Amino acid sequence: MTFLRMTASRPWLWAWIAAVAVFGITIAATAGASAAGLAQAAFTFAAFSVIVGLGQMFVITLGPGNIDLSIPATMTLAGTVSLKLMDGQEAMILPGILVALGIGACVGVLNYTLIRALRIPPIIATLALSFIVQSTAIWTNRGLRVKPPESLASFSTGTLWGVPNVAIVAGLLTIAAWVLLERSGHGRRISAIGQSLPAARRAGIPVEGVRLATYVLCATLAGLCGFLLSCFSGGAALNMGAEFLLVSIAVVVIGGSSVAGGNSNVPGIWGAALFLFLVVSMLNTYGFGAGPRLILTGFIIIAVILAASARGRTAA
Amino acid sequence: MNEQTPILSVSDARVRFGEVVALDGVSLALSAGECIGLVGHNGAGKSTLVGILNGGLVPQEGRVEVSGKAAVQTAGWDVATARALGLRCVFQELSLCPNLTVAENARLMHEGLAGGAWRARARALVSKTLDEIFPGHGIDPRATVSMLPIARRQMVEIALAFCDAGTPPGIVILDEPTSSLDAGIARQLLDHVRRFVAAGGTVILISHILSEILNTATRIVVMKDGRVVADRPAAEFTQAGLVTAMGTAGREQARRLEGKGRGEVILTHAPAVGLPFEISRGEVVGLAGLAGHGQTELLRALHGRLSPEWRAHADPKVAYVAGDRRLDGVFDLWSIRRNLTVGALPDLLRRGLVQPEAEDRAAADWKARIGIRTPDMGLPILSLSGGNQQKVLFARALLTRAPLILMDDPMRGVDVGTKQEVYEIIRAEAEKGRSFVWYSTEMEEMELCDRVLVFRDGGIVAELTGASITEEAILAASFLGAA
CATH class of the missing domain: 3.40.50.300 (P-loop containing nucleotide triphosphate hydrolases)
Known part of the structure; x- marks a missing residue:
């Protein structure tokens, strides 16, 4: 009972329990030989999911229908353009970062312009825009694979006291997102809009401004994630964002945030991102082929979501 | 009238919602042919009592009994049983489905409308009942509920409660039915309540407008802090007496919000x-x-x-x-x-x-x-x-x-x-x-x-x-x- 009560106020606990369990099972197969390596890999890859997941979480918190499907395309465009601009030169690092963030912010503004001015539902508006953004990326890239500046490449693959640098960046962003969601006036407003748009309007919340800011934040984080990922993998690729479409949504949902909006949490995103990576490693360790691996991944995700929602029912 | 066997009664019901005690040992018996005015402060427990009567809420303690039969166990009293007995509710919070038409809502509420050509039958039934209660209402049963203004939605909801689609209405609970109606429509409703009661029906009327209660109810039950503090024939109450019974400081009408001339x-x-x-x-x-x-x-x-x-x-x-x-x-x-x-x-x-x-x-x-x-x-x-x-x-x-x-x-x-x-x-x-x-x-x-x-x-x-x-x-x- 105390356990149930504890999980009721901490919906993110399930994602962490699942991540730790999967980690344990994987390590059991190798008799503990690769624990540190696996943990490091998990934190590295989870970091990228967390960065886009945080943005998606804020958008989903805005309430039913709000979602950003342009994340993969934004990542790709930000990665290709900024790497091309830097062209491997150390002096261009700062402009490169600014361009990546700027591209994200522009995509965010365009997303909200389509949603607001043309009254297109977010799911269609962001998907439509993502085709335009992706095509722009193809046009600027033209099959070139530009290497990132040396210092950036070593930073994004390096570690500090054993912790991957990208995980530190994602960790700092997570803390900032937690403060924004739980402690700031802006977070209050997002949550209010997610619960009831008409009520938020009547309560004097500047609804349009808050929604715009949220879409811009989400796309800017996608731009940053694209930049870091292309530095990490030694160059931008046109399909590098593809898997993040599902992942960005999955980490929010598995992390225990409400898909209906208004009620989100930050810690669950880390738990879910680690879990998603570890499930694949576990199945690899046990020697499953690609097909069964995907099927099992699907089943495990469903099981975790079911466990989390059963928790919600008993608590009520 | 008080000698009649009650058709439905609640005895010694207790309900707690977490920290809040909503009902603290409440008993109420309903007889045929009476209109009970239920009054009390916000949070006095009126809505909770209604919840028990309509079967939506099971009290932690207490019993619900039906028409002199062997006592129905509290566990056996639920929404379906209550509806089969002809118990209907009109809630303070409107409970129609906004995306459906008036007739479709009638079908949802009344099992009796199942079967072929239910749309036509539902339309006829709703129109007939609306005409009966609110002559000149001007509501089209084909209209989608969300397109109706709140007062008309309330009128539809009231009409659906008084509809006879197989099971005739026996006990109708009206929870703040007039709060979004204007004076004329409210009068039509209260006239209908009186006719319904005279024909042997039972009504529980909850309202904060005391004159309505005094003019319509045959018996008045006053609740305060989860208890019944008075239960007497309506004729024994006056407006001031009622306010005192509810435990409000019997203050005079508020003074006019006097303006000091117009400012800028x-x-x-x-x-x-x-x-x-x-x-x-x-x-x-x-x-x-x-x-x-x-x-x-x-x-x-x-x-x-x-x-x-x-x-x-x-x-x-x-x-x-x-x-x-x-x-x-x-x-x-x-x-x-x-x-x-x-x-x-x-x-x-x-x-x-x-x-x-x-x-x-x-x-x-x-x-x-x-x-x-x-x-x-x-x-x-x-x-x-x-x-x-x-x-x-x-x-x-x-x-x-x-x-x-x-x-x-x-x-x-x-x-x-x-x-x-x-x-x-x-x-x-x-x-x-x-x-x-x-x-x-x-x-x-x-x-x-x-x-x-x-x-x-x-x-x-x-x-x-x-x-x-x-x-x-x-x-x-x-x-x-x-x-």
Whole structure:
């Protein structure tokens, strides 16, 4: 009972329990030989999911229908353009970062312009825009694979006291997102809009401004994630964002945030991102082929979501 | 009449919702051919008692018994059993499906309408019942519920409760049925209730409008703090006696919210139809007329003009008290405290972060000032009774520093004692220079205003000031279109 009560106020606990369990099972197969390596890999890859997941979480918190499907395309465009601009030169690092963030912010503004001015539902508006953004990326890239500046490449693959640098960046962003969601006036407003748009309007919340800011934040984080990922993998690729479409949504949902909006949490995103990576490693360790691996991944995700929602029912 | 065997009775029911004791040993017996007026403060336990009667709520202790048969175990009493017995409810919160038509809602509510050609039969049944209760109602049963104004939705809901589709209505519970109806329609309903009771039906009427209760009920049950404190024939009560029994300080009518002459005009608005609107500093302007004739639209237009869309103002120009609290009032997932402070967020922030101490202080201050009945402001807003939720919405608007407050029939479901307190607060705030635009379906409240604008067909048709604000003048203007 105390356990149930504890999980009721901490919906993110399930994602962490699942991540730790999967980690344990994987390590059991190798008799503990690769624990540190696996943990490091998990934190590295989870970091990228967390960065886009945080943005998606804020958008989903805005309430039913709000979602950003342009994340993969934004990542790709930000990665290709900024790497091309830097062209491997150390002096261009700062402009490169600014361009990546700027591209994200522009995509965010365009997303909200389509949603607001043309009254297109977010799911269609962001998907439509993502085709335009992706095509722009193809046009600027033209099959070139530009290497990132040396210092950036070593930073994004390096570690500090054993912790991957990208995980530190994602960790700092997570803390900032937690403060924004739980402690700031802006977070209050997002949550209010997610619960009831008409009520938020009547309560004097500047609804349009808050929604715009949220879409811009989400796309800017996608731009940053694209930049870091292309530095990490030694160059931008046109399909590098593809898997993040599902992942960005999955980490929010598995992390225990409400898909209906208004009620989100930050810690669950880390738990879910680690879990998603570890499930694949576990199945690899046990020697499953690609097909069964995907099927099992699907089943495990469903099981975790079911466990989390059963928790919600008993608590009520 | 009191000698009759009761057809349904509840004995010694106790209900707790977490920290809040909602019912503390309540017994009530219903006989055929009586109309029970159920009155009491917000949070006195009226809605909870109704919940037990209709089978939606199982009391932690106590029994429910049906018509002298062997006692039905409490566990066996549920919504389906209650409906089979002919028990119907009309709730304070409208419970129609907004995306369906009137006839489709009738089908959902009445199993008896199943089978072929149910649409035609449902339309005929609804029209017939509406004609019976509200002659000249003008409601098309093919209309989608969300397209109907709130008063008509309420009329449909009432008609559906009185429909006979196989199971005739036996006991009808009306929870604040007239709160969104104007005077004429309310009278039609109460006439129907009297006819229904005379024909042997049973009605439980819950209302904060005491004259309705006194004129309609045969027996009056007064509740207070989860107990029944009086249960006597209606003839033994007077308005003052009833107020005393409810435990309200038997205060006189609130004084008129006397204007000290008109101050400077702070806002003017020229609607598409009717006379223009203007309001001065410290003025209380009432919006009257039949429900759904453009009052809410004016409030929305004013709010839309003054409230920010893109950036929060440090000094808000306007605050709004919603009438339809489910739709545009409360934030379901939040605590009482967060619901109260959301309007005044800019005042509670430092460097963009909410200051918890400032927030706690503001919430505690208003909990005391307006008497929100809860042990802890951190509890969810939905743990409060409807009237207490409405108080929170009031406090939300008054907590802002906005010079203009728009009120969309804000006293729906608020008890007499609280109303008086809120009137006092409004008067005090008006004296300090705040202006109020107040739409209400209750005449008494219009008589408290400095100036009343009467609406008809979407626009303002008449303006009454000072002593010329009387029920007769308002009714004359709303029906005839000119004072």
